Amino acid sequence: MSSRGMFSRGALVLGLVFLYVPILSVVAFSLNN
Amino acid sequence: MPGFSAKTGRRIVMGIPSLWLIILFLIPFIIVFKISFSEVRLAMPPYAPLFEWINGRPAAIKLNLANYGYLFTDALYVSSYLYSLKVAAVSTLFCLLLGYPMAYAIARSSPTSRNVLLMLIVLPFWTSFLLRVYAWIGLLKSNGVFNNVLLWLGVIHQPITMLQTDFAVYIGIVYSYLPFMILPLYANLEKHDHTLLEAAADLGARPLTAFRRITLPQSIPGIVAGSLLVFIPAVGEYVIPSLLGRTDQLMIGRVLSDEFFENRDWPVASAVAIIMLALLVLPIMVFQHFEKRSLEGAR
Numbered sequence: 001m002s003s004r005g006m007f008s009r010g011a012l013v014l015g016l017v018f019l020y021v022p023i024l025s026v027v028a029f030s031l032n033n
Numbered sequence: 034m035p036g037f038s039a040k041t042g043r044r045i046v047m048g049i050p051s052l053w054l055i056i057l058f059l060i061p062f063i064i065v066f067k068i069s070f071s072e073v074r075l076a077m078p079p080y081a082p083l084f085e086w087i088n089g090r091p092a093a094i095k096l097n098l099a100n101y102g103y104l105f106t107d108a109l110y111v112s113s114y115l116y117s118l119k120v121a122a123v124s125t126l127f128c129l130l131l132g133y134p135m136a137y138a139i140a141r142s143s144p145t146s147r148n149v150l151l152m153l154i155v156l157p158f159w160t161s162f163l164l165r166v167y168a169w170i171g172l173l174k175s176n177g178v179f180n181n182v183l184l185w186l187g188v189i190h191q192p193i194t195m196l197q198t199d200f201a202v203y204i205g206i207v208y209s210y211l212p213f214m215i216l217p218l219y220a221n222l223e224k225h226d227h228t229l230l231e232a233a234a235d236l237g238a239r240p241l242t243a244f245r246r247i248t249l250p251q252s253i254p255g256i257v258a259g260s261l262l263v264f265i266p267a268v269g270e271y272v273i274p275s276l277l278g279r280t281d282q283l284m285i286g287r288v289l290s291d292e293f294f295e296n297r298d299w300p301v302a303s304a305v306a307i308i309m310l311a312l313l314v315l316p317i318m319v320f321q322h323f324e325k326r327s328l329e330g331a332r
Contacts, residue, residue, distance in 0.1 A: 008141065011134030012150070015215075018131070018208065019157045022168035025178055026160075029171060 062310075069303035072097045080299050100304040110288065110305065114312065117285040120199070120274070121267035124206035125214075128263045129256065131207065132214035136255075137248075139215070140222035151219070154212050166205055166276050173201050173277070197279055205273035210266065214259040221255025222248075257320075265313055285309055 071080035072095070085093040104110040139150045157165065172178045173195040180192040195201055225248065233243035271286035278284070283291075285305065292302035 005138075005141065008134040008138035011131065012138035015131050015135040015211065016153055019154070019211065022165050022172065022208070023157050023160060025172055026164060026168045029168075 065303045065306055068299050069100055069307050070096045070098070071300045071303075073298050073300050078299065079297050097300065100300045101308070103301060104304055104308055109283075110285075113283050113285045113288045114308070116282050117268050117270075117309075118312070120202055120206070120284060121264050121270075124203050124210070124267050125260050125264045127203060127207045128211055128214040129260060132211055132218055132259060133252075133256070135211075136215045136218035136222055139219050140225070147223075151216075154215055158212060162209065163272070165208070166273055169201065169205055169208065169277060170196060173204070196277060199279065201277035202274050202279075202284075205277045206263075206267050206270060209273060210263040213262040213266075217258040217262065218252065218255040221252050221258075225251055257324075261317065268313060269309060 067083055068080055071083055073079060074081050081095065083094060083096070084091040085095065135154075139147055139154075142150060170177075174180075175192040175194065175196070177196075179195065180189070183189045184192065229247050230243050233247055234240070238246070269286045269289075270284060271290055274284045275287055289302055289305045289309070292298050292305060296302075
């Protein structure tokens with residue numbers, strides 16, 4: 001894979017993590033007492 | 034269909050959105066514009082009428098320009114406008130820096146993966162907007178997830194203030210508007226002819242040069258569309274800076290809301306809204322004018 005492909009895929013993974021962290025945190029908070 | 038020409042069909046197709054815009058944009062805009070020239074008064078509605086009627090006829094018009102003068106002389110409004118423009122510009126830049134490679138990766142993936150990835154981009158936005166902003170409070174506060182993780186890793190020794198800072202506002206806006214950047218960029222990048230990049234590589238161009246001279250110029254319409262979709266709502270953003278932002282520096286959306294609902298000064302609030310609209314619309318119109326001229330020059 002080219003460095004450009006790696007960079008864009010890395011950014012995609014980072015972006016998806018950024019989009020899902022708040023959702024997952026809300027799910028985690030909902031499991032607390 | 035007999036008696037139903039193409040011209041009539043075209044008029045109906047054009048007429049429906051035009052009517053929609055007239056009812057939901059033009060008429061409210063004219064009302065707000067009219068109120069912005071009124072004087073405030075303790076009554077219902079809380080502004081004086083613009084026209085004085087005698088025997089059913091408008092006898093005099095009372096234009097109050099002081100509302101606009103007030104906005105340019107009071108430091109609160111000037112700093113709020115400048116702060117809003119700065120926050121919107123920086124957020125748009127971050128959205129572009131994160132959204133462009135994401136859209137590029139999606140456009141270069143296989144057709145099956147593309148649909149899944151696009152769904153993954155849109156899926157978080159099926160949950161409540163307010164809930165997602167509140168989730169950031171839980172992550173960014175002093176005893177929140179990020180501070181706890183950083184303390185546990187030993188990166189920091191005491192919690193750092195992330196909530197109620199510009200950083201939190203940028204995070205909130207980039208998070209909320211990222212799909213508005215990715216989707217138009219993807220729509221643009223997906224149409225690019227990949228053989229151009231292969232030809233550039235065959236002719237000895239390095240990948241970065243090929244990107245800079247082929248992909249980037251072709252994707253400018255997508256960048257402009259995405260940037261406008263992020264920048265325009267970000268300038269007037271109210272919820273995100275209210276929940277995550279600073280208390281000593283307000284964005285113009287908050288100032289507008291306070292003028293309407295706290296001070297009940299509808300004329301000044303309307304003037305704030307009109308100036309905000311002018312600040313957004315005029316640069317866009319100038320930009321489109323020059324873009325049209327450059328396109329005509331290219332032909």
